Amino acid sequence: MKKSTLFPLAFTIFALFFGAGNLLFPPELGALAGENLVPAMIGFVITGVGLPLLALFAVARVGGGTDQIARYIPKRLALILTGLMYVAIGPFFGIPRTAAVTYEMGLVPFLDSPSTLTLAMSSTVFFGLTFFLTLRAQKLIEVIGRIITPILLFLLASIGLTNLIAPLGEPGAPAAGFETWVGALGQGFQQGYLTMDVFGALVFGAIVLVTLKANGLSDQKEASSLLRSAGMLAVTCLMLVYISLGSIGANMAVAEGTTSGASLLQAFAGTSYGQVGMLALGLAVFLACLTTAVGLISEFSRFISNQFDSLKYHHVVVATTLFGYLISLVGLGTLIQIAIPLLTLLYPVMIALVLVSVTERLQRNPGVAMKATIYTALVFSIFETWNGIQPSAATAWITSLPMADIGLAWAVPTMIVYVITLLLPKSGTQESLAQSRIS
Structure with a gap:
């Protein structure tokens, strides 16, 4: 089972990680860093790849999620920190962000006049599919790892290779705060907060262990070993994708006159491949956001139903999906502004938790x-x-x-x-x- 499951499991972990922020923030960071792209990406990779991998190792070592990792600190504090983490990556930000990004990058370029109505229609379809897949959480590895992620990786690889072979520009001068190597590295480190990948590792690692157990792998040591191996493969793919997207942002920023990750990727896809490129990018965004939303709703619902015995998992799934749908209607920019203070508060604590645990x-x-x-x-x-x-x-x-x-x-x-x-x-x-x- 270990041999046949490694790559699908690695693809599943990659897909759960690679959501809305992972697609948008690297090109934006590259645009801001310009000629100092290398130190900025090093900082971003530390928080977006290295720390999540350590978090996966921590989950594998204890055989569980945050509740097991935080077993040495006071129970109430652990519950508060865990609850805030789930709120951040759950219905208040992480889940609705997936729908908002899908709309802004997948549909807006093809609409004459985007409106609240079209956003609502897009979110309705998105969350309908998410709800359908979430209720089949035990099939995550089969559906995501063997079908969805290979398509996603093919699309991302095509974009990355095109930029490598035929770049559409050159990096410009660094923006304010990125002028020095140290400044660029620090900015990249902080930008990695917004991906929430350390939170995601703590959540998705637990999902993987539960899914493996549900599919017949009852040996905890073997499951943890498989999680570590698959995690290393998954974050290696993440690192390569981040570097590729950051390079696109750095090369396109001067010509396009913007630092918006969404706008830069859309311009690159449209210039390189025309309408076909725009459609392919929209499909990649949709698949990336869909898989992440499924994982977040699944684990958030499991967390809440475990904390409150009176709440059934399926009922929480329904409530979380509806709440995420309603919050998604406020738009991507508002969601990011709301999330930044909470992430700034929580990220150092979770990094410390992972460091001591590992x-x-x-x-x-x-x-x-x-x-x-x-x-x-x-x-x-x-x-x-x-x-x-x-x-x-x-x-x-x-x-x-x-x-x-x-x-x-x-x-x-x-x-x-x-x-x-x-x-x-x-x-x-x-x-x-x-x-x-x-x-």
Whole structure:
């Protein structure tokens, strides 16, 4: 089963990851970075590829999602953080964003006068198909991994090869904030937040384990090993796609006079292939967003139904699909503006959680290490998220920290605390620490 499932599973993980933001943000980043594309993409790949892979490893190691990974921190805090994460990638942003991007990139270029009515019609069809596939979640690997993703990868590869062989321009001067290598790297690192791939890894990794178990792979060690192998293959594909899309954005920005990822991709497809290219790009967007929406609704519904025994999975699927449909009607730009503060707050905490979890075997006292590292990341991310709102003394202190100018004021203090925890004396077993969790 492992041999026959590896590639379909890797394709499934890729498709679950590769949604709306993964398609739009790399070309936008490339357009802004211009000649400093390399450091910007390095930063983006760290948060968009490296950290999600570590998160998949963390899921594979504990054999479960965030609830298992966060077992050393107080139960209520773990529930709040997990709940906020699911809200961010679920019905309030991640799910409706897939429908909004499908409309803006797949249909708007072919409409004479886009309107709220056409957006509503597009979202109705999109969420209808999503609902149909979500209720057949046990077939995810079969439907997505063996059918949908190969088509998606073929379309993306065609676009990438065309840009490599016949680029339509050259990178221009870097935008403000991207003038230096360090600045460009920091901007790329932060832009990777918006893909929400670390959140996605924690969610989709759990989906994969559940799906493998439902399809007869009951051995936890084998399932975890398969998840790790497939995850490495999937994120390698992600990295290649990101670099390709970033290059397209850098090459097209000067000629098109815009940094919009959607506009740059549409211009590239239209110039290179005409109407056929526009249709192919629209199909790629639709497939990418559809698979991600299916995974997000499935896992969000599982999370909610597990937290509340009175709510059945199928009922939550219906409610989540309807809510995501309604939120999608506000448009993509509004959704992104709403999500940025929440992602700025949560991402450092989840990075800290994944870091300690993956290196738990190096920790002499993993319970204390996880609490100390996460609390440090949480405090500094709160200050950074509300920078300028808190008292001026606090603002001055935060802005004086290393890498604060590129939005990473939390990074150095968190890493210092993490390194200190590696030196702590051994105290108790991991199991006793987990059982002593504060409720």
